[in-house]
Amino acid sequence: MQPARAADTSPLFQAINVSKSFGAFKALSNVSLHVNDGEFISIVGPNGAGKTTLVNVATGLLRPTAGEVRFMGRDIAGVGPVELARRGMSRAFQLVNIFPALTVRETLAVAVASRLCRVGNPFRSLRRDDVLQADAERIAEVLGLRARLETIASTLSQGEKKLLDIASAFALKPSVILLDEPTSGVSTGDKHSIMEVLVSAAKAAGVRGIVQVEHDMDLVERYSHRIVALQEGRVLADMPPKEFFADPTMLAAVVGTRPQTLRKAH
Amino acid sequence: MSNQSIDIGSETVVRRTVLRPNGLRVLLGLTVIMALLPFIASPYVLLLMLPFIGYSIALLGFNLLFGNTGLLSFGHALFLGVGAYTAAALTSKFGVLSFELLLLVATLMSALVSLVVGALCVRYTRIFFGMLTLAFGMLFHSFLFKFYYITGGDQGMRVLRPLLLGMEWRGGKTAFLTGPFYYYALLLFALLGLVMWRITQSPFGLHLRAIRENAGKAAYVGVQIFRMRLAAFVISAVYGGIGGTILAVTTGLADPELAYWTHSGNLVFMAVLGGSGTFAGPAIGALVFVVLQDFVMSITQYWRFVMGAVLVLLVVFMPQGLSGTVEALVNRRQGGR
Numbered sequence: 365m366q367p368a369r370a371a372d373t374s375p376l377f378q379a380i381n382v383s384k385s386f387g388a389f390k391a392l393s394n395v396s397l398h399v400n401d402g403e404f405i406s407i408v409g410p411n412g413a414g415k416t417t418l419v420n421v422a423t424g425l426l427r428p429t430a431g432e433v434r435f436m437g438r439d440i441a442g443v444g445p446v447e448l449a450r451r452g453m454s455r456a457f458q459l460v461n462i463f464p465a466l467t468v469r470e471t472l473a474v475a476v477a478s479r480l481c482r483v484g485n486p487f488r489s490l491r492r493d494d495v496l497q498a499d500a501e502r503i504a505e506v507l508g509l510r511a512r513l514e515t516i517a518s519t520l521s522q523g524e525k526k527l528l529d530i531a532s533a534f535a536l537k538p539s540v541i542l543l544d545e546p547t548s549g550v551s552t553g554d555k556h557s558i559m560e561v562l563v564s565a566a567k568a569a570g571v572r573g574i575v576q577v578e579h580d581m582d583l584v585e586r587y588s589h590r591i592v593a594l595q596e597g598r599v600l601a602d603m604p605p606k607e608f609f610a611d612p613t614m615l616a617a618v619v620g621t622r623p624q625t626l627r628k629a630h
Numbered sequence: 631m632s633n634q635s636i637d638i639g640s641e642t643v644v645r646r647t648v649l650r651p652n653g654l655r656v657l658l659g660l661t662v663i664m665a666l667l668p669f670i671a672s673p674y675v676l677l678l679m680l681p682f683i684g685y686s687i688a689l690l691g692f693n694l695l696f697g698n699t700g701l702l703s704f705g706h707a708l709f710l711g712v713g714a715y716t717a718a719a720l721t722s723k724f725g726v727l728s729f730e731l732l733l734l735v736a737t738l739m740s741a742l743v744s745l746v747v748g749a750l751c752v753r754y755t756r757i758f759f760g761m762l763t764l765a766f767g768m769l770f771h772s773f774l775f776k777f778y779y780i781t782g783g784d785q786g787m788r789v790l791r792p793l794l795l796g797m798e799w800r801g802g803k804t805a806f807l808t809g810p811f812y813y814y815a816l817l818l819f820a821l822l823g824l825v826m827w828r829i830t831q832s833p834f835g836l837h838l839r840a841i842r843e844n845a846g847k848a849a850y851v852g853v854q855i856f857r858m859r860l861a862a863f864v865i866s867a868v869y870g871g872i873g874g875t876i877l878a879v880t881t882g883l884a885d886p887e888l889a890y891w892t893h894s895g896n897l898v899f900m901a902v903l904g905g906s907g908t909f910a911g912p913a914i915g916a917l918v919f920v921v922l923q924d925f926v927m928s929i930t931q932y933w934r935f936v937m938g939a940v941l942v943l944l945v946v947f948m949p950q951g952l953s954g955t956v957e958a959l960v961n962r963r964q965g966g967r
Contacts, residue, residue, distance in 0.1 A: 423850075449852040463843035466836075474840040477833035478852025486834040486861070487825075496833070532851050 374437060375400050376573045377422070377453070377540050382431035384417055391417040392597045394431070399540060399573040404563070406584045406605075407577045408618050409594035415577045416458065418594065419544050422575070423455045424448045436539065449478065454538040458545040458577070460525045464518035468509050468528055471517055472500035475535035500535065506565045507531040523554040530562060534569050541566065543576040547583065559583055585609055593618050653909025654827045656953075660913065661820040668808065676808040677880075682920045683815045684710075684876035685900060689912035690826045691869020692897055697906035698830060699862045700842030701752065704760045705767025706897050708747070709867040711774065711889025712740045713874025718787035718884035729792035729814070732875055740871025741864050748863035752856060755845070767894055774886040786885040789878045807880060815876050822869065823913075829865065830909060838862050899941055905951025914953050 375398035384392040392414045399405055407415050420426040422433060427442035434440065435453055448454075463471050473490065476499045477483055482490075490496070504510045507527050512520065517528060526546065533541055546562060547555040566574055578584050584591060584605065591608045593601040601614055608614050664683075668676060688710055695701045713736040720726040720735060751762045774781045781787060791799070791806060794814050799806045829835050837858050840848040845855055878884045887893060896919070904915020922940070926933040948955045 445849040446852055446854055449850060455850050457847070461844065461847045463840050463847065465843055466839060470836060470839070473833070474836055474848065474853065475851035477836060478854075482833040483837050483854075483858070484834075486829045486832050486865070488832050488834070489828070490831055490833050490836055493833070529847075532847075536851060 376436060377575070378432075378434045379418070379422060379428075380432040380434070382418075382421055382428045382433060384414075384421055384426060385429045390597055392421065392428070395594070395597070395599055397422075397592055397599070397602075399575055401572050403589045404574045404587055405576070405590050405592060406588035407575065407592050407594060408579070408581075408584055409600070410618060412596075413594040414597040415594055416544060417597075419455070419542050419575070419577060423453065423542055449536050449538075452537075452539040453542070454533040454536045454540075455542045456526075456530045456533045456544065456546060458548055460522065460549065461529050462517040462520075462525050464516075466517055467514050468504060468517060468520070468531075469497075469500055469513040471528055471532055472503050472535045473497070475532045476500050476503070479536050503531055503535045503569070506568050507534065508561050523550050523558060526550055526558060527561065530558075530565075534565055534571070537569060538571060540573040540575065541571050543574065545577050545579065547578070547580060555580060555583060559587055563587060581609075581615070652957075653911075654823070656910035657823045657827070657913060658820065660910070660917075661816060661823070664816050664819075665813070668812065673804050673808045676812055677804065678920060678924055680807060680812065680815060680880040681877060682917050683819050684873045684880065685897070685916035685920065686873070686913040687819055687822050687876065688870045688873030689897060689900055689904075689916050690823060691866035691873070693866075693901055693906055693909075693912045694826065694829065694838070694869075695862050695866040696898075696901055697908075697912070698835060698842060699838045699859060701755065701859065701862070702760050702898065703751075703763040703866075704891065704894050704898065705763035705765070706866070706870055707889050707891070707893035708763075708767040708770045709740045709744065709870030710874030710877060710893065711770055711884075711886075712736070712743050712867075713871035713876075714789070714878035714884035714888050715774065715781065715787065716740075716871070717792075717875045717878045718789045721790035721792060722788045727790065727793045728796060729794050729879070732792055732879075733818075733872060736871040736875045737868050740867045740874075744864045744867030745860070748860045748867070752859035752863055764891055764894070767889060767891055771886055771889045771891070774889055781886070784886060786883045789882050789884055791882075792879060803882075811879065818872070818876070822872065826869070827909065834858070834861070899937075902941075902951055903944060905954035905957075907950055908953040908957060911951050911953035915951065918952065 377399040379395060379397040382392055382395045383390065395418060407418060409415050417426065421428050423445065424440050424443040425445065432439060432441065435451060440448060440451070463474070473496060476496050480496055482488060482493065482496060501510070501513065504513055507530065509524065509527060509531055512524060517525065520528060530543065530546060547558050550558060588605055591601065591603060591605055592599060593614060595617055600617060601608060664679060667679065692703065692706050695703055716736040716739045717732045720732055726732065747766045751759055751766070754762055775783055794810050799810055837853045840853055841855055841858055849855055874888065877888065900915040900919045901912045902915070903919055904913065905911030923933065923937065926936045930936065950958065
């Protein structure tokens with residue numbers, strides 16, 4: 365993925381002065397964030413900084429208390445997941461989120477079927493739908509799950525389950541994909557391979573922007589074009605990784621005083 | 631990153647899902663055996679097979695909701711009642727005797743009722759869905775019970791012998807039921823079984839299973855949860871209505887007991903007995919239930935006690951039901967899967 369091109373004018377995704385309160389607790393205050401065409405953005409911050417709330421607001425799951433959320437120039441505040449998927453934004457979750465009893469092929473077919481609008485007729489054959497099946501197979505191929513097509517999702521390894529979750533988000537052929545800690549709960553060795561697969565898959569699938577929440581600073585440094593640091597619901601920094609990691613106060617604020625311990629915790 | 635994207639769909643399909651159409655085979659095998667049954671079995675056995683056919687059809691629908699979508703209805707007898715009372719009202723009050731017309735109106739009525747009931751119920755899941763469906767079932771039962779002048783109250787309503795394909799049968803009642811009606815109902819069972827098989831093998835069926843597995847995630851991959859659940863509810867209700875029509879013609883009576891909650895419980899029992907995880911399981915469950923109930927009733931008046939004990943043993947030792955257990959045994963013998 366190359367950084368944003370100057371030719372592209374309006375951002376793909378924009379959160380403008382977003383605030384979100386849960387009762388008296390202010391999870392987000394005046395947060396602004398934008399994603400340009402071709403960008404890979406990492407949202408970082410300590411626990412409770414509002415990262416997941418931001419993703420939830422951004423994916424239309426939560427309606428912001430104040431502010432605007434726009435995707436491809438249209439307001440998406442609170443539109444709900446189905447409509448969001450239709451408009452071209454998809455999401456993978458922090459915790460492994462799969463359909464346990466479905467095979468990899470079926471899992472991907474669920475997303476492909478909704479994208480190709482195949483569910484209106486309950487008598488249409490799933491098995492003989494060559495376009496749909498080929499599509500699901502291509503996604504599996506891209507995410508390195510081809511050999512696992514007929515495997516029941518619950519029997520996959522932890523890393524494969526993560527990939528499957530991400531693959532089903534890709535199967536919607538989204539313009540923007542939001543990943544909430546795509547590598548959490550995965551061994552350090554697998555983290556890099558998952559990220560490599562993810563980035564190349566994004567390229568192959570025509571994903572135009574990635575937003576991820578990530579704790580692992582190695583991954584953040586290596587893959588992102590821009591880092592948005594949150595602290596207590598506010599944007600602390602929005603800068604390229606080079607500048608971000610050059611500033612020791614940033615790192616301390618985001619990962620706490622003992623970055624090594626935190627890294628190990630994940 | 632540019633706007634290039636992989637050209638999905640241009641490549642021809644390489645490998646297809648290996649689906650073992652076991653469920654359909656079992657169902658069709660069952661149909662063939664049933665079709666041969668009149669040549670060897672007594673009219674008593676054949677009369678016992680009619681409720682089995684009625685229940686099987688209802689359970690094919692019930693399991694779309696329970697086994698596929700993960701919604702356990704405790705009020706499904708409501709739709710058996712709708713089917714039965716539609717048949718009763720049409721034959722004895724409006725003089726409509728065409729069985730095809732009975733089926734058509736029963737289909738429409740159960741679809742209509744389920745659309746309203748379902749729109750309220752499918753917003754909830756698990757125990758809340760179960761309780762709501764139970765409540766609607768009870769509501770309908772009290773309507774049947776209390777509105778004597780419309781429904782005949784506890785007396786029920788007579789269901790006159792219908793015309794099959796416009797033809798009148800001049801013979802006796804038993805000969806009608808074990809002859810033309812038996813084959814008509816069996817054909818209907820096979821046909822509706824095929825249709826249900828298509829439904830479960832469609833992208834629509836896949837979306838239902840996705841909802842059962844993980845509704846939260848399903849929404850994020852574009853599954854329209856409410857609409858899909860409602861569609862499954864309506865389809866299952868239509869199957870219930872058709873099953874109820876067959877039951878009512880068999881007994882010649884639409885009885886409020888048909889819509890009573892214990893009857894809904896029986897449907898759940900049959901589904902669990904046969905195994906809701908497989909396509910033909912619930913039909914097998916209906917068969918075993920009907921035969922077992924008849925057998926136990928013939929030897930003891932404490933048949934409910936025996937049936938209860940069977941249910942307990944079943945849940946403890948065979949949580950997958952009969953078909954699930956058989957499938958597991960076969961798989962183990964074949965080296966496991």
